[in-house]
Amino acid sequence: MSVSQNDLALLVKRAQAGDRSAFDAIYDRFTDALYRFLYSRCGDAALAEELLGDLWVRVVEHLPQLRLPEGNAEAAFAAWLYRIARNLTVDAFRRRRGDVPLLETISSRERAPDDIVIADDEQRELRAAFAQLTSEQREVLLLRFFEDRSNAEVAALTGRSEGAVKVMQHRALGSLARLLGIERKRGVS
Amino acid sequence: MNEQQRSDLLDTCLRRLRAGEELGLVAESVSREAADLLPLLEAAASMGQMSVPPLSADGRARARAAPAQLLSYVLQHRQACAGLPALPCAPRC
Numbered sequence: 154m155s156v157s158q159n160d161l162a163l164l165v166k167r168a169q170a171g172d173r174s175a176f177d178a179i180y181d182r183f184t185d186a187l188y189r190f191l192y193s194r195c196g197d198a199a200l201a202e203e204l205l206g207d208l209w210v211r212v213v214e215h216l217p218q219l220r221l222p223e224g225n226a227e228a229a230f231a232a233w234l235y236r237i238a239r240n241l242t243v244d245a246f247r248r249r250r251g252d253v254p255l256l257e258t259i260s261s262r263e264r265a266p267d268d269i270v271i272a273d274d275e276q277r278e279l280r281a282a283f284a285q286l287t288s289e290q291r292e293v294l295l296l297r298f299f300e301d302r303s304n305a306e307v308a309a310l311t312g313r314s315e316g317a318v319k320v321m322q323h324r325a326l327g328s329l330a331r332l333l334g335i336e337r338k339r340g341v342s
Numbered sequence: 343m344n345e346q347q348r349s350d351l352l353d354t355c356l357r358r359l360r361a362g363e364e365l366g367l368v369a370e371s372v373s374r375e376a377a378d379l380l381p382l383l384e385a386a387a388s389m390g391q392m393s394v395p396p397l398s399a400d401g402r403a404r405a406r407a408a409p410a411q412l413l414s415y416v417l418q419h420r421q422a423c424a425g426l427p428a429l430p431c432a433p434r435c
Contacts, residue, residue, distance in 0.1 A: 202401030209409035323349035
């Protein structure tokens with residue numbers, strides 16, 4: 154169920170007043186997208202799930218102090234959530250510094266059965282290439298191509314200008330093309 | 343053409359593809375830059391095929407449990423403090 158901007162502002166106010174059902178509605182609205190965002194940042198499904206729990210704890214802790222601007226509640230609230238998510242992944246990177254790089258871990262439950270091994274190989278290759286992008290590149294690609302967000306929305310969520318989002322998208326797709334071995338075309342017929 | 347202009351052009355091509363235009367037509371309209379842009383457009387198409395492992399039922403339950411517990415605590419604490427006069431130097435409930 155989608156939540157309109159006005160509804161979201163109301164939900165946030167109700168949640169701030171201690172309405173548990175409002176908090177649940179906010180959770181349902183954002184949790185899958187936030188999980189995918191966390192996954193795109195850290196490349197580890199188990200860690201992304203762990204950080205998702207931490208994220209919602211921070212939301213409960215800080216929601217009472219949050220003040221949303223009139224007329225732009227959804228964008229401001231989403232930007233606030235994504236900022237918490239980004240900070241959590243930065244903290245996780247710091248904690249794990251010196252360990253195995255986060256993006257090299259692939260949880261065993263991601264593996265597909267043998268009968269779809271070809272598709273699985275392609276997915277693995279794609280995820281491996283995606284994992285080698287910078288976290289900023291991954292978050293822009295995820296928001297643009299998975300969440301289907303506009304440049305303006307990605308800019309608001311990541312604290313960049315629209316121009317910077319486009320440049321990041323360009324660089325990310327260039328890196329991804331190289332990592333996937335997609336050759337530069339020698340002219341178009 | 344500088345990087346910002348190339349990025350803008352790529353974005354325009356992506357929007358046209360999303361709107362349903364064929365890759366060949368889009369490439370033809372940017373023929374001078376097509377050699378550079380086509381691999382990026384292919385990479386973008388690959389992104390559409392990538393799957394992110396879904397949030398597991400267990401992970402979803404765990405992600406909900408911790409904040410729910412905290413929320414219960416906060417609400418109980420708020421109710422318990424509702425009748426008490428606020429202390430000037432203490433944080434409000």
